[in-house]
Amino acid sequence: DAGVTQSPTHLIKTRGQHVTLRCSPISGHKSVSWYQQVLGQGPQFIFQYYEKEERGRGNFPDRFSARQFPNYSSELNVNALLLGDSALYLCASSLSGRTNQPQHFGDGTRLSIL
Amino acid sequence: AQSVSQHNHHVILSEAASLELGCNYSYGGTVNLFWYVQYPGQHLQLLLKYFSGDPLVKGIKGFEAEFIKSKFSFNLRKPSVQWSDTAEYFCAVKAPYGNNRLAFGKGNQVVVIP
Numbered sequence: 001d002a003g004v005t006q007s008p009t010h011l012i013k014t015r016g017q018h019v020t021l022r023c024s025p026i027s028g029h030k031s032v033s034w035y036q037q038v039l040g041q042g043p044q045f046i047f048q049y050y051e052k053e054e055r056g057r058g059n060f061p062d063r064f065s066a067r068q069f070p071n072y073s074s075e076l077n078v079n080a081l082l083l084g085d086s087a088l089y090l091c092a093s094s095l096s097g098r099t100n101q102p103q104h105f106g107d108g109t110r111l112s113i114l
Numbered sequence: 115a116q117s118v119s120q121h122n123h124h125v126i127l128s129e130a131a132s133l134e135l136g137c138n139y140s141y142g143g144t145v146n147l148f149w150y151v152q153y154p155g156q157h158l159q160l161l162l163k164y165f166s167g168d169p170l171v172k173g174i175k176g177f178e179a180e181f182i183k184s185k186f187s188f189n190l191r192k193p194s195v196q197w198s199d200t201a202e203y204f205c206a207v208k209a210p211y212g213n214n215r216l217a218f219g220k221g222n223q224v225v226v227i228p
Contacts, residue, residue: 041220042219
């Protein structure tokens, strides 16, 4: 079975630009979470979506937004990119939004801001 | 909000040595606890988890962790490491209610020398 897939794998942008990252969950999983992992740090929670609704938001500015589609895939959007947005963006899926469901992570999208 | 502390960010040891990685969390209520591993070039994988019951948890690949509630700790151990255990290890906590948000520590980079 395919795991969590993320695209693109790598991305280079300049300050002020906008970026869209994509995530396809494991088949049958209805919940998707996004994390930002800056070099040398652990992943930081950005959003959780379940059944197309936002179920949680981390401490990130409004430049960060996300949505989940009827097929449970998800997009993370970041506007007005800053140098500090350079990071590995991870997507994780789980069967449901319940807290006893383990999360399965994708390989991530490496975003570099010049 | 939960926070997680991991010490000794870089650990170098020889094959057959024992490994112990410390994890302390700050949260007054009941928590779910996890250890994730990230092998070079791979995605985050779940090593083991604790929700309730026996505080000594067995995971994959010979790893185990002990939950000590009075010390707010969830230390990871392996009696005899192999070269293939070279990886980054992350401790994570989650409240057993609400959304599926994981709070990660900064990680331990473990290098096993053959």
